[in-house]
Amino acid sequence: IERVIDHNPLITLDDGADLVSTIHSKRTDALPNVKGGTEETTTGVLRLRAMERSGALKYAIIAVNDAYTKYLFDNRYGTGQSTIDGILRATNILLAGKKLVVCGYGWCGRGIALRARGMGANVIVTEVDPLRALEAVMDGFHVMPLSEAAEIGEIFVTATGDINVIRKEHIGKMRDGAILANSGHFNVEISLKDLEELASSKRVIRQNLEEYKLEDGRRLYLLAEGRLVNLAAAEGHPSEVMDMSFANQALSVEHLAKAERLPPKVYPVPKEIDETVARLKLKAMGIVIDKLTDEQKRYLATWEMGTL
Known part of the structure; x- marks a missing residue:
């Protein structure tokens, strides 16, 4: 810089x-x-x-x-596809039947949820914004607090743009074998500090896949060191x-x-x-798409051509 x-x-x-x-x-x-x-x-x-x-x-x-031609496409379809690509490259896991938790239902989160559902995952959404949470419900996803989702999720993906989304109180509830991935902007959405403090040991399983063993024997798997999984473990957007x-x-x-x-x-x-x-x-x-006729343009531009 x-x-x-x-x-x-x-x-x-x-x-x-x-x-x-x-x-x-x-x-x-x-x-x-x-x-x-x-x-x-x-x-x-x-x-x-x-x-x-x-x-x-x-x-x-x-x-x-x-811009509409940015967030409706890059954020939704680009991030959605490349995030799933990164998770699969890092883990070679089968998504079908898995409980996948998407933290954040902005346009990136929507894309991830959409693509994960398309591959057979049971998608859970967590949110802090009531409008986005309501959209997720109406889009057919399960919505609940992260404190509840932490107990049942098998794969967690953060896409909020905020800090410490997944932290100690969530990590403490996660099941053995849970996978943690981030598709937000920085490697701060998953609290690496809390993960390190709770772990008794860690080891690299393969590229972009680290195993954290907790004191009680549970194992959690962090992808791409908490960095953008779609860039670090895959090739980004098409x-x-x-x-x-x-x-x-x-x-x-x-x-x-x-x-x-x-x-x-x-x-x-x-x-x-x-x-x-x-x-x-x-x-x-x-x-090729249609164009408005002159008559249609006039109708949309005036209040005088009503329906009566």
Whole structure:
């Protein structure tokens, strides 16, 4: 990150807000030259909005993560598939019939839950947001507190963007052989400190698979050292979904470069960019869709053409 900043960037492209936070804290000498930036991840956007609220943000950021053509596809289908891929590569386990607990029902969590159910897992969702919990219930998943899910789950996947989601009180309830994986942004969602303190020994079973033996003899298995399992144990998202995310990044950078310097806030991706990316993706897939007739456009644009 320091070496990137040494190049005195005009526009920053970030994945987790590490670059932006470093510029704002340790490398403030680079701030005068930065016109704007983009952020790719949910966790990064949360951090940047916190900076904006506190008045710490010094240049404009476009929240690429919040584009429809990003989170509805990259987060849901990309993370969903690549997370399952990472778990299978690390363990070669059969998902069918297993109780798989997804911690967090944002778009990444939804994708993981969807793909796990498609492979025959009995999916349990844990949440702190009542709206997302209600969505999970209506989507057909079991919803319960993690303290309860810890007792019955066989595979646990965190996807919250928060710290210490799985911690001592949950680890203490887990059954022998439980598998722990993280698909959130950093290796902080599973409390490695608590896991180390509760373990009497640990050993590497195979690449990206560590066994922690607890004092009472139970064995828990941590994947990829608690890091992003879809990147550390697999190959990340397929290019067929990442192309939309990167297109949003590129077009947002162009927008920032051509526009006048914006006030230091977190901005959405302009609607025209989001729609352009969707149209280009459909074209690349060879898919043609309908268009509104002039009459339909007039009907949607006026209040005078009612139903009476």
